[in-house]
Amino acid sequence: MTQDFSTDWTSVHFPVWRKVLAPLRESPVAALEVGSWEGRSALFFLDQLPKCHLTCVDAFEVRPDKADRPGFAEQIRLAEERFDRNIAPFSERVEKIRETSAIALAALLIAGRTFDLVYIDGSHQTDDVLIDTALAWPMLRNNGVLIWDDYRTESVRAAVDAFVSLRQDRLEVVQRGKQMIIQRRPPPVLASHGGSPTIRRLLRLLRVGRTRVRPTA
Numbered sequence: 001m002t003q004d005f006s007t008d009w010t011s012v013h014f015p016v017w018r019k020v021l022a023p024l025r026e027s028p029v030a031a032l033e034v035g036s037w038e039g040r041s042a043l044f045f046l047d048q049l050p051k052c053h054l055t056c057v058d059a060f061e062v063r064p065d066k067a068d069r070p071g072f073a074e075q076i077r078l079a080e081e082r083f084d085r086n087i088a089p090f091s092e093r094v095e096k097i098r099e100t101s102a103i104a105l106a107a108l109l110i111a112g113r114t115f116d117l118v119y120i121d122g123s124h125q126t127d128d129v130l131i132d133t134a135l136a137w138p139m140l141r142n143n144g145v146l147i148w149d150d151y152r153t154e155s156v157r158a159a160v161d162a163f164v165s166l167r168q169d170r171l172e173v174v175q176r177g178k179q180m181i182i183q184r185r186p187p188p189v190l191a192s193h194g195g196s197p198t199i200r201r202l203l204r205l206l207r208v209g210r211t212r213v214r215p216t217a
């Protein structure tokens with residue numbers, strides 16, 4: 001199979017991704033990628049996770065923050081052509097959404113889609129990373145993995161740190177380096193099988209409360 005790339009920002013991460021994704025290798029993983037460019041990261045996921053279905057979101061258009069780059073529109077056109085060619089052998093396992101991430105992710109969320117793996121590598125502007133993250137988070141399944149690229153870029157780190165500190169009760173940091181990788185924790189178990197003493201007491205109080213407000217005959 002011939003693959004055609006003009007850039008490589010990605011293969012440096014493959015050794016870590018291989019380790020983190022190893023437990024998912026045999027599973028029918030649903031994966032979401034925000035920012036696909038020529039398809040290098042997408043091809044890695046498709047190859048490493050042979051049963052995965054991958055949704056690729058990319059606007060493939062000059063974003064306002066890059067509008068002053070000469071020749072960029074042509075570079076993007078070529079990147080999309082390369083993406084299409086590189087991904088073609090896996091077409092039954094790939095869904096390409098050519099759209100701005102905020103619009104695409106909102107549509108996926110409304111459609112009730114969920115994912116085991118999310119890779120965020122689209123716009124690196126703080127607001128965009130925050131929006132992509134906030135929309136992707138409710139779609140990340142329990143124990144799912146979320147990877148942000150370029151965590152060392154200040155604009156990305158600001159958004160990722162804000163989000164991680166906000167939801168630290170529901171996630172585990174797997175790696176904090178050139179990329180930030182987290183795993184979503186399942187919600188704490190409230191149930192009778194051994195919740196904390198405070199929660200058991202609260203539930204007892206609520207039960208008492210319920211009997212008190214029961215209407216009298």
Ligand SMILES: C[S@@+](CC[C@H](N)C(=O)[O-])C[C@H]1O[C@@H](n2cnc3c(N)ncnc32)[C@H](O)[C@@H]1O
Nearest residue numbers: 010035036037040041058059100101121122123
């Ligand atoms: C760094 S490249 C992705 C590289 C790719 N993940 C890889 O490893 O080979 C970023 C991509 O995000 C896309 N992008 C940037 N901002 C976007 C946005 N707001 N919505 C959708 N795509 C966006 C660009 O078109 C570009 O293809």
